[in-house]
Amino acid sequence: SRRPNMAQRVSVKGRGRKKISRVRVAVRLRPFMDKQDERGEGPCVRGLDSQNLEIVNWRNATETLKYHFDVFHGEQTTQKEVFLSSVKPILPYITRGQNASVFAYGPTGAGKTHTMLGNSAQPGVIPRAVGEVFNLVNAQDEDEAWDYSIGMSYLEIYNEKVLDLLSPSSQDLPIREDKDKNILIPGLTHTMISSFSDFERHFVPANLNRTTASTKLNQRSSRSHAVLLIKVVRTQRCLPRRQQTGKLYLVDLAGSEDNRRTGNQGIRLKESGAINLSLFTLSKVVDSLKSGASVRVPYRDSKLTRLLQDSLGGSAHSLMIVNIAPEYEYCFDTVGALNFAAKSKLIVNAPFTRETVAVLPVKRANEEREAGQSGT
Ligand code: ADP
Numbered sequence: 611s612r613r614p615n616m617a618q619r620v621s622v623k624g625r626g627r628k629k630i631s632r633v634r635v636a637v638r639l640r641p642f643m644d645k646q647d648e649r650g651e652g653p654c655v656r657g658l659d660s661q662n663l664e665i666v667n668w669r670n671a672t673e674t675l676k677y678h679f680d681v682f683h684g685e686q687t688t689q690k691e692v693f694l695s696s697v698k699p700i701l702p703y704i705t706r707g708q709n710a711s712v713f714a715y716g717p718t719g720a721g722k723t724h725t726m727l728g729n730s731a732q733p734g735v736i737p738r739a740v741g742e743v744f745n746l747v748n749a750q751d752e753d754e755a756w757d758y759s760i761g762m763s764y765l766e767i768y769n770e771k772v773l774d775l776l777s778p779s780s781q782d783l784p785i786r787e788d789k790d791k792n793i794l795i796p797g798l799t800h801t802m803i804s805s806f807s808d809f810e811r812h813f814v815p816a817n818l819n820r821t822t823a824s825t826k827l828n829q830r831s832s833r834s835h836a837v838l839l840i841k842v843v844r845t846q847r848c849l850p851r852r853q854q855t856g857k858l859y860l861v862d863l864a865g866s867e868d869n870r871r872t873g874n875q876g877i878r879l880k881e882s883g884a885i886n887l888s889l890f891t892l893s894k895v896v897d898s899l900k901s902g903a904s905v906r907v908p909y910r911d912s913k914l915t916r917l918l919q920d921s922l923g924g925s926a927h928s929l930m931i932v933n934i935a936p937e938y939e940y941c942f943d944t945v946g947a948l949n950f951a952a953k954s955k956l957i958v959n960a961p962f963t964r965e966t967v968a969v970l971p972v973k974r975a976n977e978e979r980e981a982g983q984s985g986t
């Protein structure tokens with residue numbers, strides 16, 4: 611199986627060696643939304659195998675850009691496959707007192723919400739992960755020495771304000787750090803849940819709030835980060851009754867098309883409104899994590915990265931799902947999203963031709979054909 615070859619070992623003062631994990635990156639290409647577009651220009655990006663993809667170089671059509679990632683999910687990939695291969699493996703850690711986070715990154719319209727939330731016919735990462743956390747906890751042996759409790763919070767970061775989605779009338783909430791370096795938000799609703807239907811009872815109406823607000827407030831949902839926290843606390847039954855807390859953050863990020871402007875010469879952060887500070891800082895944090903432990907990681911520069919400080923990098927288990935779209939109109943933003951997430955890219959002097967369409971990695975293709983996928 612794949613081992614992260616970039617897992618680094620660094621010395622931590624006085625404590626010997628500590629394993630530093632990095633951010634795993636999966637790319638997911640969604641299918642064409644309009645059959646007409648598919649017949650016209652065709653895709654501007656395609657998979658080569660289960661880790662590599664190529665895209666038209668919009669600067670020079672005689673070149674393609676090739677990228678390498680931990681995983682590439684082709685357009686045929688089902689919700690279940692994304693969950694099983696990329697998300698499920700990290701969930702056991704949060705039942706053992708460790709932190710994990712899953713982000714959906716990419717331009718608006720490329721499939722972030724589909725990947726995280728999905729719909730009732732094609733449930734996404736969030737419902738599947740929450741269901742699996744309950745499975746893991748319920749499967750614990752009766753003679754296990756621990757008792758478990760599960761709680762949830764749901765918040766939105768919009769214009770650098772932290773808003774409680776479980777208590778919609780609340781104001782901007784502060785982010786704090788306790789003496790053990792745990793990040794917390796005093797005043798944020800944290801609701802105990804004892805089953806998946808319990809979770810839905812709180813989560814579904816909170817999402818409706820968010821959607822309603824978005825139509826009123828200038829596409830708010832594409833500019834805000836929706837952050838779901840699932841917290842698993844386990845307590846030893848016997849003395850000394852040790853307690854461990856594991857946090858899982860499931861994040862539907864703001865559209866990355868805002869981000870490219872921040873990278874351009876001349877247009878700087880002062881062009882407020884248009885720029886999403888948290889997303890911009892997230893890209894700096896991911897860069898710092900990629901380049902090793904010696905650089906300062908700028909967690910404190912934005913609300914999102916501050917909140918995720920104890921669940922991103924370090925010993926946490928992080929997964930970035932980069933959502934991309936096949937249409938040419940997305941090409942520029944797709945390259946931006948891939949550059950954000952890739953360690954390296956290769957420029958190949960070969961035109962992007964439609965004839966050499968590679969076979970996409972369709973695992974267990976017949977096992978799950980989700981409703982709607984073959985329709986229209
Ligand atoms: P984003 O949240 O990134 O703006 P959405 O998740 O809303 O994008 O996706 C845009 C549209 O594409 C939606 O209609 C969604 O249902 C559809 N879509 C996205 N990804 C897929 C996919 N993998 N399979 C089928 N439809 C998808």
Ligand code: MG
Binds near residue numbers: 722723724831832
């Ligand atoms: Mg969305």
